[in-house]
Amino acid sequence: MIRAGLLWLSEQSRIFGFIRGNGLARRLASRFVAGETVEAAVAALKRLNAVGISASLDLLGESVTSHSEARAARDTYLETLDRIRHVGADANVSLKLTQMGLEIDERLCVENVRAIIAKARSHGSFVRIDMEQSAYTEKTLQLFKRTLHPEFANAVGVVLQSYLRRTEQDVEDMIALGACVRLCKGAYQEPATVAFPDKHDVDANYVRCMERLLERADYPGIATHDARIIAHAKDFARRSGIAPRRFEFQLLYGVRRDLQQSLRREGYNVRVYVPFGSHWYPYLMRRLAERPANIAFLLGNIVRESLRRS
Ligand SMILES: Cc1cc2nc3c(=O)[nH]c(=O)nc-3n(C[C@H](O)[C@H](O)[C@H](O)COP(=O)(O)OP(=O)(O)OC[C@H]3O[C@@H](n4cnc5c(N)ncnc54)[C@H](O)[C@@H]3O)c2cc1C
Secondary structure (H helix, E strand, O other): OHHHHHHHHHOOHHHHHHHHOOHHHHHHHHHHOOOOOHHHHHHHHHHHHHOOOEEEEEEOOOOOOOHHHHHHHHHHHHHHHHHHHHHOOOEEEEEOHHHHOOOOOHHHHHHHHHHHHHHHHHOOOOEEEOOOOHHHHHHHHHHHHHHHHHHHHHHEEEEEEOOEOOHHHHHHHHHHHOOEEEEEOOOOOOOOOOEOOOHHHHHHHHHHHHHHHHHHOOOOEEEOOOHHHHHHHHHHHHHHOOOHHHOEEEEEOOOOHHHHHHHHHOOOOEEEEEEEOOOOHHHHHHHHHHOHHHHHHHHHHHHHHHHHHO
C-alpha cells in the first residue's frame, strides 16, 4: 500500500517543485544522489574507485518533453564521458531512453544514444540502457536488438527486470544475442497482468534468471542488495566453477555500503550506480518505496515546513 502510494507520487512531477524546496528532502536525497553536477558525480566515483569499486554514472531525468531537453541530456552524458576519461576513472554510464526523447521522437532518441555510445566506445567505456516502466520494455528491447547491439556490440548493454513475467524469455533471447545484461528486480508500479504481484515470485524469478546469466551470458551485472540472493550467487558460481571475474555485483549509491565494501574485500567485482543531477525526485521516491522506514520522518517534516510557510 505504502509502496504503491510512493510509486504513484514518483510520477507526479508537479509535486517536485514543492519537495525540492524542502531541506530534509534534499538531505535525504543526498544519501542516494551524488549531487546535482557532473563534478559532484566525478568526486563520488573517485571515492568509490579509491576502495576498488567501479561506478556507473546516471544523469537523473526521464520522460523529457522537448527536443532541446533530450539534446541537453545527451550533451551532459558526452561531457560526463569526457570527465571520466580525463580523471582516468573506472566508470561507465547508464541512461534512460525516455530521457533521450523516446516518447517524443524515436529517431531523435536513437541519434542521441548513438552519439553517446560512439563516444563511450572511443574512450574504451560502456553504456547501459536502463529499463523503465513496462510500457517501454518491448520498444527498448527491440531498439537494443535491432539497432544498438548490431552497431555497437558490447559497448552497450541492457537491463532486465525479474518482476516481469516475460523476463525469463528475454534472458534467453539476450543470451542467444551475446548481450551484456544487468539483472534487477524492477522499480516501478506494474499491473499483475505483466508483473508478478507477489515478492516471492519476483525473487524466485530473479534466482532462475541469474543462474542462467551466470552460466551462459557475457559478464552479467547482478544488481541487487538482497543478501540472500547475493549469497546464492556466490555459492552457485563457486559450485559451477564460474570465476568471480566473469560477473559483477551492482548496488545503488548510498544503499548497503557495508555490503558493497565486504563484497569488494572478498575479491568480487563491484559496481555502484551513481545518480546525479537536479531531477532527483522520482528516483528518491522509488528508493523510499523500497524502504518505507524513512517516510514517516520525511512526511512529518514536510507537513511541519508547509504549516510554517502558510
Ligand atoms: C545497480 C542497479 C541498477 C538498477 N537499475 C534498474 C533499472 O534499470 N530499472 C529498474 O526498474 N530498476 C533498477 N534498479 C532497482 C531495482 O529494480 C530494485 O528496485 C532495487 O534494487 C531494490 O531491489 P533489491 O534487489 O535490492 O531487493 P529488495 O528485496 O527490494 O531489497 C533487499 C534488501 O536490500 C536493502 N534495500 C533495498 N533497497 C533499499 C533502499 N532503497 N534503501 C535501503 N536499503 C535498501 C534492504 O536491506 C532490503 O531488505 C537497479 C538496482 C541496482 C542495484
